[in-house]
Amino acid sequence: DQQVKQNSPSLSVQEGRISILNCDYTNSMFDYFLWYKKYPAEGPTFLISISSIKDKNEDGRFTVFLNKSAKHLSLHIVPSQPGDSAVYFCAASDPGGFKTIFGAGTRLFVKA
Amino acid sequence: DTEVTQTPKHLVMGMTNKKSLKCEQHMGHRAMYWYKQKAKKPPELMFVYSYEKLSINESVPSRFSPECPNSSLLNLHLHALQPEDSALYLCASSQVRHYNEQFFGPGTRLTVL
Numbered sequence: 001d002q003q004v005k006q007n008s009p010s011l012s013v014q015e016g017r018i019s020i021l022n023c024d025y026t027n028s029m030f031d032y033f034l035w036y037k038k039y040p041a042e043g044p045t046f047l048i049s050i051s052s053i054k055d056k057n058e059d060g061r062f063t064v065f066l067n068k069s070a071k072h073l074s075l076h077i078v079p080s081q082p083g084d085s086a087v088y089f090c091a092a093s094d095p096g097g098f099k100t101i102f103g104a105g106t107r108l109f110v111k112a
Numbered sequence: 113d114t115e116v117t118q119t120p121k122h123l124v125m126g127m128t129n130k131k132s133l134k135c136e137q138h139m140g141h142r143a144m145y146w147y148k149q150k151a152k153k154p155p156e157l158m159f160v161y162s163y164e165k166l167s168i169n170e171s172v173p174s175r176f177s178p179e180c181p182n183s184s185l186l187n188l189h190l191h192a193l194q195p196e197d198s199a200l201y202l203c204a205s206s207q208v209r210h211y212n213e214q215f216f217g218p219g220t221r222l223t224v225l
Contacts, residue, residue: 042218
């Protein structure tokens with residue numbers, strides 16, 4: 001049973017446009033959400049996070065939105081750049097400690 | 113130094129072999145993790161060490177044996193593996209207080225013949 005779901009395996013976007021990556025979760029105990037980015041032959045790198053007490057967190061071109069009632073979060077990248085092409089993992093953790101549950105990932109292609 | 117290193121990058125082993133995966137970090141992190149990732153699947157947590165003590169074992173078979181000899185090193189000893197254990201093994205580390213924000217190594221691609 002997947003507690004964190006990324007239903008789009010891939011997304012293709014034109015350079016300069018907005019990329020929107022979506023993630024749904026089922027466990028209402030999750031209180032912290034993260035996005036990781038992964039290039040080929042590298043490990044995932046932390047990108048941005050949001051606590052459940054917020055509904056938005058922004059860091060430069062990256063914004064994460066959280067809708068707790070819908071158990072949904074999204075990552076917006078504006079403007080998208082070719083260097084953003086990577087696999088993006090959504091992840092969530094609960095207050096119990098140490099355990100982070102990952103989604104299956106969405107591969108983003110940004111076309112020049 | 114914000115890097116987690118893993119050796120080897122690739123490993124091919126038979127089902128009767130004994131091998132070890134190694135992970136190292138020098139960021140002063142006192143929490144370290146092993147994940148297993150199969151193709152097109154999310155990373156799945158295997159083990160967590162906190163202050164060099166095993167704090168989480170996600171019901172991993174005993175053919176996988178973790179070891180944390182000091183605060184910078186994490187090993188995963190492999191013995192009598194099965195072909196279905198072939199996967200990418202990722203190591204990560206974090207501050208204990210900020211366990212959500214983990215730094216990952218590039219992984220070891222393991223193939224069991």
